[in-house]
Amino acid sequence: MKTNLVLLAGIFTVVSAWAQAPTEVTLTRLDCGNGFNDQRRFSDSFAYSNPKVPFTFSCYVIKHGSDYMVWDTGYLPGSTESATNKPITELLAQMNVKPDQVKFVGVSHFHADHTGQLAPFANATLLIGKGDWDGVNANPPMGGANVAGFKEWMGTNRKVKPLTADEDVFGDGSVIVFRTPGHTPGHTAVLVRLKEKGPVVLLGDAAHFHENYETNGVPSFNFDRAQTIASLERIKAIEKNLKATVIIQHDPRDIDKLPAFPSAAK
Numbered sequence: 001m002k003t004n005l006v007l008l009a010g011i012f013t014v015v016s017a018w019a020q021a022p023t024e025v026t027l028t029r030l031d032c033g034n035g036f037n038d039q040r041r042f043s044d045s046f047a048y049s050n051p052k053v054p055f056t057f058s059c060y061v062i063k064h065g066s067d068y069m070v071w072d073t074g075y076l077p078g079s080t081e082s083a084t085n086k087p088i089t090e091l092l093a094q095m096n097v098k099p100d101q102v103k104f105v106g107v108s109h110f111h112a113d114h115t116g117q118l119a120p121f122a123n124a125t126l127l128i129g130k131g132d133w134d135g136v137n138a139n140p141p142m143g144g145a146n147v148a149g150f151k152e153w154m155g156t157n158r159k160v161k162p163l164t165a166d167e168d169v170f171g172d173g174s175v176i177v178f179r180t181p182g183h184t185p186g187h188t189a190v191l192v193r194l195k196e197k198g199p200v201v202l203l204g205d206a207a208h209f210h211e212n213y214e215t216n217g218v219p220s221f222n223f224d225r226a227q228t229i230a231s232l233e234r235i236k237a238i239e240k241n242l243k244a245t246v247i248i249q250h251d252p253r254d255i256d257k258l259p260a261f262p263s264a265a266k
């Protein structure tokens with residue numbers, strides 16, 4: 001009898017291990033605007049001479065099981081020439097996702113080109129580096145902080161998680177928002193570990209172009225030069241150790257590292 005119970009317990013262990021198969025994670029890029037930028041601004045040591053290079057604005061949707069997370073939200077449509085004329089809610093609708101279904105909205109940093117469309121995500125927990133959240137709430141706000149974009153989040157009704165450490169969003173290591181300060185005080189990037197494609201790092205604005213990623217180039221408007229370089233070194237170590245795909249969100253040359261919308265990388 002005792003032997004049978006042990007055997008039975010063994011079978012249950014195997015069954016529960018099957019039941020805990022890893023949750024499916026997918027990653028979709030949304031086009032959140034396009035334009036041009038003066039590349040000379042992106043080097044504090046005069047590395048670039050091109051006054052007009054193409055510049056793209058990327059938003060992303062991460063699906064974890066039946067949960068959704070949005071990463072960066074682009075400019076508010078109509079607010080500037082480079083903003084998209086297709087609101088993020090329209091793009092999500094094409095994926096059959098309602099804004100209320102979004103559980104987390106993560107922003108790499110507080111600038112307007114990443115935080116223009118936070119308002120629709122009323123049920124989501126906002127994930128933002130504490131340095132940036134403090135900058136939004138400072139009096140006066142820190143230079144470059146898009147306070148208007150956070151309006152709904154500054155009251156008491158919505159959930160904000162200001163990050164003081166790396167954040168394992170779903171608790172299974174599949175999506176990790178990690179600290180990469182320098183561009184702004186609380187800048188973060190995100191690692192998404194996909195089963196087929198492998199690990200992907202969405203860089204936020206830790207680098208804006210291939211050129212500054214490769215040479216540790218620092219834009220003249222960054223908050224902290226030393227932190228920027230340390231963050232680039234961290235990302236490069238992650239890239240090497242995990243053989244990760246690194247995606248520079250503003251660089252149009254990186255758009256096709258993910259399938260074209262509405263397809264998702266798996």
Ligand SMILES: [Zn+2]
Binds near residue numbers: 113114205250
């Ligand atoms: Zn940006």
